[in-house]
Amino acid sequence: MKTKSRKQEERLAKTFKGIRIPRSGAMSCWKGDVDLKDWKIESKTTSKDFFSLKHLELLLIEKHSVKVGKKPAFIIEFLDNNIFNCSEYVIIRYKHFISSCENISYLKTNSSNSLLVSNKKSFRLKKDVLDENWLNDILTSLWFNDIPYVILHLLDFLKIAR
Numbered sequence: 282m283k284t285k286s287r288k289q290e291e292r293l294a295k296t297f298k299g300i301r302i303p304r305s306g307a308m309s310c311w312k313g314d315v316d317l318k319d320w321k322i323e324s325k326t327t328s329k330d331f332f333s334l335k336h337l338e339l340l341l342i343e344k345h346s347v348k349v350g351k352k353p354a355f356i357i358e359f360l361d362n363n364i365f366n367c368s369e370y371v372i373i374r375y376k377h378f379i380s381s382c383e384n385i386s387y388l389k390t391n392s393s394n395s396l397l398v399s400n401k402k403s404f405r406l407k408k409d410v411l412d413e414n415w416l417n418d419i420l421t422s423l424w425f426n427d428i429p430y431v432i433l434h435l436l437d438f439l440k441i442a443r
Contacts, residue, residue, distance in 0.1 A: 285326045289358050290314045293324060297442060313345055319381075320442050321346040324356040332357045335403045336425050339372065352377045354442070356435065359408040369435035370411050372423065378431040381441040397423045397432075406432070 294301040299317040315322040323342040325332065339355055346353035355372040373381075395414045397404070404425060411432060414421045421432040 321351040322354045326358045328360045330408045332406045371438040375429035395421045
């Protein structure tokens with residue numbers, strides 16, 4: 282039986298026309314969960330209404346991405362008993378967001394912004410806050426230990442990552 286995380290990895294690889302990395306990147310030479318042309322993705326799932334994001338997780342996928350000349354992306358899927366109420370969000374560095382969405386002006390010029398700040402080892406991302414921001418066209422920024430990130434809905438990330 283396939284785990285929820287493996288199903289997520291396979292779906293992401295198919296959606297983005299990428300490659301699912303065998304054994305979820307457990308091999309020393311091939312890290313991450315999904316490889317795309319320009320991006321390396323680490324993916325997580327949770328059935329809770331929050332996700333405790335560790336800064337180290339973001340730094341690790343970035344380290345492995347830089348080694349192979351790709352941009353890092355961290356995807357969180359919030360599972361729900363109602364299949365139509367699942368949400369997926371992508372965390373990327375602000376600099377990669379700006380360089381990747383040159384042709385998508387509405388993403389870059391959105392004047393509404395929600396800022397989250399943390400100087401701790403981890404940060405609790407709440408599904409309802411992310412959902413509300415996305416539904417109201419509010420771009421969510423995260424300053425995590427002085428490093429700027431952007432949190433995008435998967436549908437918006439699809440527009441810049443394909």
